[in-house]
Amino acid sequence: xxxxxxxxRAPGSVEEALPLLRPESSVLAGGQSLVPLLNxxxxxxxxxxxxxxxxxxxxxxxxxxxxxxxxxxxxxxLERSELVRRRWPLLHQAVRLVGHPQIRTRGTVGGSxxxxxxxxxxxxxxxxxxxxxxxLSPGAARVLGASELFLGPLHTAREPDExxxxxxVPEQPEGAGSGFAEHARTHGxxxxxxxxxxxxxxxHAGIALLGAGPVPARADEAERALADGAEPPEAAALAAQGIxxxxxxxxxxxxxxxxxEQAAA
Amino acid sequence: MEAGLSAGRLIGHPVRxxxxxxxxRGRTRYLDDIDPPGAAQVAFxxxxxAHARIxxxxxxxxxxxxxxxxxxxxxxxxxxxLPVQGFEGGEVSTEGHPVLAGDxxxxxxxxxxxVLAESRALAEDAAELIEVEYEPLEPVLxxxxxxxxxxxxxxxxxxxxxxxASAAHVVRAxxxxxxxxxxxxxxxxxxxxxxxxxDLLTVWVSAQDSHRQLAGLANVLDRPEESIHVxxxxxxxxxxxxGAPGPETMLVAIAAVxxxxxxxxAEDREENFVASYQGRGMEADVxxxxxxxxTIVAVRARIWADLGGYLMPTTAIPTHTTAMLMCGVYDIxxxxxxxxxxxxxxxxxxxxxxxxxxxxAYFVECTVDVAAKELGIDPLELRRRNLIRELPxxxxxxxxxxxxxxxxxxxxxxxLVEPERRSDDERVVGTGFGMYVERAGGLFETADAExxxxxxxxxxxxxxxxxxxxxxxxAQVAAERFGVGLEDVELRFGDSKEVPRGVGTFAxxxxxxxxxxxxxxVDALKQKCEAVEARLGRSVSLREIAVAEPGLRASAxxxxxxxxxxxxxxxxxxxxxxxxxxRVLRLAAVDDAGTIVNPLLAEGQVIGGSxxxxxxxxxxxxxxxxxxxxxxxxxxGYSLLTAxxxxxxxxxxxxxPSPLNPLGAKGIGEGGAxxxxxxxxxxxxxxxxxxxxxxxxxxxxxxxxxxxxGS
Numbered sequence: 001x002x003x004x005x006x007x008x009r010a011p012g013s014v015e016e017a018l019p020l021l022r023p024e025s026s027v028l029a030g031g032q033s034l035v036p037l038l039n040x041x042x043x044x045x046x047x048x049x050x051x052x053x054x055x056x057x058x059x060x061x062x063x064x065x066x067x068x069x070x071x072x073x074x075x076x077x078l079e080r081s082e083l084v085r086r087r088w089p090l091l092h093q094a095v096r097l098v099g100h101p102q103i104r105t106r107g108t109v110g111g112s113x114x115x116x117x118x119x120x121x122x123x124x125x126x127x128x129x130x131x132x133x134x135x136l137s138p139g140a141a142r143v144l145g146a147s148e149l150f151l152g153p154l155h156t157a158r159e160p161d162e163x164x165x166x167x168x169v170p171e172q173p174e175g176a177g178s179g180f181a182e183h184a185r186t187h188g189x190x191x192x193x194x195x196x197x198x199x200x201x202x203x204h205a206g207i208a209l210l211g212a213g214p215v216p217a218r219a220d221e222a223e224r225a226l227a228d229g230a231e232p233p234e235a236a237a238l239a240a241q242g243i244x245x246x247x248x249x250x251x252x253x254x255x256x257x258x259x260x261e262q263a264a265a
Numbered sequence: 266m267e268a269g270l271s272a273g274r275l276i277g278h279p280v281r282x283x284x285x286x287x288x289x290r291g292r293t294r295y296l297d298d299i300d301p302p303g304a305a306q307v308a309f310x311x312x313x314x315a316h317a318r319i320x321x322x323x324x325x326x327x328x329x330x331x332x333x334x335x336x337x338x339x340x341x342x343x344x345x346x347l348p349v350q351g352f353e354g355g356e357v358s359t360e361g362h363p364v365l366a367g368d369x370x371x372x373x374x375x376x377x378x379x380v381l382a383e384s385r386a387l388a389e390d391a392a393e394l395i396e397v398e399y400e401p402l403e404p405v406l407x408x409x410x411x412x413x414x415x416x417x418x419x420x421x422x423x424x425x426x427x428x429x430a431s432a433a434h435v436v437r438a439x440x441x442x443x444x445x446x447x448x449x450x451x452x453x454x455x456x457x458x459x460x461x462x463x464d465l466l467t468v469w470v471s472a473q474d475s476h477r478q479l480a481g482l483a484n485v486l487d488r489p490e491e492s493i494h495v496x497x498x499x500x501x502x503x504x505x506x507x508g509a510p511g512p513e514t515m516l517v518a519i520a521a522v523x524x525x526x527x528x529x530x531a532e533d534r535e536e537n538f539v540a541s542y543q544g545r546g547m548e549a550d551v552x553x554x555x556x557x558x559x560t561i562v563a564v565r566a567r568i569w570a571d572l573g574g575y576l577m578p579t580t581a582i583p584t585h586t587t588a589m590l591m592c593g594v595y596d597i598x599x600x601x602x603x604x605x606x607x608x609x610x611x612x613x614x615x616x617x618x619x620x621x622x623x624x625x626a627y628f629v630e631c632t633v634d635v636a637a638k639e640l641g642i643d644p645l646e647l648r649r650r651n652l653i654r655e656l657p658x659x660x661x662x663x664x665x666x667x668x669x670x671x672x673x674x675x676x677x678x679x680x681l682v683e684p685e686r687r688s689d690d691e692r693v694v695g696t697g698f699g700m701y702v703e704r705a706g707g708l709f710e711t712a713d714a715e716x717x718x719x720x721x722x723x724x725x726x727x728x729x730x731x732x733x734x735x736x737x738x739x740a741q742v743a744a745e746r747f748g749v750g751l752e753d754v755e756l757r758f759g760d761s762k763e764v765p766r767g768v769g770t771f772a773x774x775x776x777x778x779x780x781x782x783x784x785x786x787v788d789a790l791k792q793k794c795e796a797v798e799a800r801l802g803r804s805v806s807l808r809e810i811a812v813a814e815p816g817l818r819a820s821a822x823x824x825x826x827x828x829x830x831x832x833x834x835x836x837x838x839x840x841x842x843x844x845x846x847x848r849v850l851r852l853a854a855v856d857d858a859g860t861i862v863n864p865l866l867a868e869g870q871v872i873g874g875s876x877x878x879x880x881x882x883x884x885x886x887x888x889x890x891x892x893x894x895x896x897x898x899x900x901x902g903y904s905l906l907t908a909x910x911x912x913x914x915x916x917x918x919x920x921x922p923s924p925l926n927p928l929g930a931k932g933i934g935e936g937g938a939x940x941x942x943x944x945x946x947x948x949x950x951x952x953x954x955x956x957x958x959x960x961x962x963x964x965x966x967x968x969x970x971x972x973x974x975g976s
Contacts (some may be wrong), residue, residue, distance in 0.1 A: 040535065134325065247845065251964065254843040
């Protein structure tokens with residue numbers, strides 16, 4: 001469990017980092033997934049670009065009601081943010097379920113998004129919230145939605161020369177509630193299934209499932225049903241209806257029900 | 266002696282572990298903390314196939330930083346295969362595990378070659394470049410269908426056929442316990458260095474004792490024991506997996522002799538998962554014959570053990586233990602038990618906390634509950650009707666249980682656990698019990714007591730700790746017997762040149778055997794001190810005795826037959842209907858380990874053992890895919906319980922002293938791991954209305970079982 005040889009660079013700014021990125025490079029953020037992958041030689045990059053020294057990517061603030069999270073924001077900072085807890089409580093609920101405190105102290109919000117583990121909590125919560133993801137490359141910038149970014153397990157639309165720099169979360173409707181429910185083998189372990197829900201007045205609903213497919217999936221049909229006045233159990237069943245395995249379907253239905261009921265309470 | 270006046274009674278007191286301050290402050294020295302300058306670091310080339318023929322091993326030239334690459338061909342004539350231990354009445358294959366694979370590999374993870382390099386990272390780089398030609402063969406993954414038997418034991422006692430033929434009821438059930446990974450916090454490791462001038466091989470090894478390592482090394486390397494010095498540093502857990510030395514330790518030792526370099530192998534977590542021997546992995550068909558009043562008159566069992574690709578030195582031992590305990594705590598006059606150990610293409614199994622006892626307890630106790638259900642009798646009542654009540658008791662299978670009060674244990678467990686059975690729209694709740702009797706102790710253990718010049722007592726113990734707390738419990742025993750304070754007793758362990766030849770820490774044997782050796786050595790030293798005092802003709806201090814007669818010393822070798830700890834466990838569990846998720850609401854653990862030297866540490870052993878038993882129930886299982894690849898090579902694929910999953914564990918001790926040793930002690934190291942699975946399994950079956958599933962009780966299994974139960 002020693003990594004194979006790689007070159008190591010630690011740029012101090014986004015401007016310095018961007019020209020280093022290439023297909024043979026890996027970006028080291030909090031290292032909670034990449035370092036084990038390196039040690040197991042499941043990742044064998046030629047170059048590791050360590051962005052821990054890029055202070056400009058460490059921030060949480062709200063402009064015009066929109067939450068902006070710098071990619072290098074530690075998960076523990078998100079967890080302890082009063083602003084987030086008050087106005088985007090779903091993120092607070094979700095981040096508390098990420099690993100253990102030690103992991104959240106090093107792990108970053110951007111790292112979790114860019115790693116795109118299908119068992120990760122933050123991508124699912126951000127999907128339910130309709131978050132948008134800012135990517136920069138030398139001379140270009142683009143913004144993707146969750147369905148555009150997450151393509152498969154550990155696979156995103158980020159190009160090798162792009163860096164995820166910011167996560168933007170839209171303002172939630174006044175009076176919206178949120179819920180997050182998951183099932184894991186043990187406390188702090190990877191979730192085997194989960195659900196995130198935001199339910200607001202006027203038919204607003206955002207529901208996403210974890211463990212229902214290769215990427216965080218927005219449950220459009222369930223959202224519409226809720227907007228049309230369906231009860232949580234009915235919406236939950238719709239959210240999980242496409243899952244083939246009977247038990248997994250039952251598990252996701254139950255977790256979706258809990259998340260929706262928590263959000264609607 | 267004056268010092269004796271101030272000393273109090275220590276045996277039976279909850280003394281806090283005096284080794285903890287050093288451990289918690291990081292002042293311990295584990296194997297990987299030993300860093301001999303210039304040592305060659307070892308990485309193994311391990312088989313990626315469960316079963317394959319090896320065509321050849323190609324070593325490219327010019328590997329960076331590499332001192333040597335060793336293959337089976339290089340070891341030809343220098344090492345033997347690992348030895349195999351048999352057992353009484355068993356037919357056990359004598360073919361041991363090769364140090365490095367020759368022309369065949371029999372499990373994924375088996376060492377094929379070893380790279381010695383400047384650093385572990387360079388060694389791993391080079392290991393990836395070694396070209397091994399594998400010709401994959403069909404793997405055998407199921408013990409029942411394996412055609413190769415590596416061990417067999419069969420015993421018929423009493424009129425079994427007659428009992429079954431005339432029985433009022435015959436109950437049949439099949440059960441299985443999957444393989445588990447031991448997962449000690451510190452993986453294995455070995456450092457060896459060879460002094461050519463003195464022909465002395467020094468081996469530091471993370472192990473459960475020094476002398477079994479010494480004997481194993483002497484055998485495999487074919488060297489006189491006097492030419493080997495084994496040092497066991499601080500050890501961060503083993504759970505059985507650091508008993509007999511494995512092939513990697515042998516390789517490191519022979520590599521040191523061959524290369525003249527100091528050689529170090531510190532196992533990483535991935536290697537520990539795939540290559541350290543595993544526990545459990547048994548299936549059984551069990552039948553009970555009962556008469557009209559629900560007396561169990563005979564037991565018949567056929568058991569299959571999935572032993573893996575080779576017999577490690579102690580692989581076969583747990584099979585014997587399982588078979589011999591198939592009468593459990595019950596007075597059953599006739600028994601027919603056969604256990605076959607089958608070769609499969611998996612890493613070998615070996616003694617893992619419980620080592621055959623949890624399997625027997627699980628098979629017997631689950632079958633008793635099936636019988637209770639079929640006969641319509643309360644499971645507690647069926648147990649009470651059949652418990653052994655007069656001890657010592659010789660079982661139909663031939664072991665003599667020395668002491669115990671099984672009914673008292675059961676009564677206490679029932680009282681503590683507060684049985685419940687209920688069901689509503691959201692969840693079902695059930696209660697179950699599991700009893701056990703375990704063989705503990707046996708063989709011998711040693712100690713050596715010396716009066717130091719300052720009047721303090723030094724005890725060298727043949728038994729060494731790897732987390733049990735010997736430094737505290739043995740000091741309690743020594744201080745009380747010698748009549749001094751705890752602070753006046755120093756203990757030393759683990760160095761084969763310093764401590765007397767012992768057996769080791771396993772089989773719940775340390776206090777009963779090692780503690781009794783301490784008693785005898787200290788008592789003998791005390792007599793010598795008293796003789797000196799008598800000669801001096803006045804009351805003197807220990808320091809004065811040490812001055813009058815320097816180097817006073819006494820040693821003891823304590824031998825005894827097996828002692829038999831026992832216990833009763835109760836569990837209340839809740840299963841959620843919507844998801845099948847299991848929650849253990851509470852666990853009652855009642856153990857009879859005879860005299861308890863330290864109730865605080867004993868309870869710690871019970872809780873730790875229960876956590877492992879619960880781990881087996883809730884999440885642990887070493888799963889191989891259909892090609893025989895381990896899916897559990899990291900903590901992503903293998904889960905351990907955390908404190909958050911632990912239910913309240915309500916503990917109690919029943920103390921029926923063993924008549925076989927001066928302390929009256931039996932053993933407490935394994936009871937939790939032995940008693941818990943049966944209790945939880947029976948509670949799950951109770952909640953499911955009698956539907957039975959085997960561990961781990963994952964939510965998908967229980968969800969499907971709930972539908973089957975239709976409740």
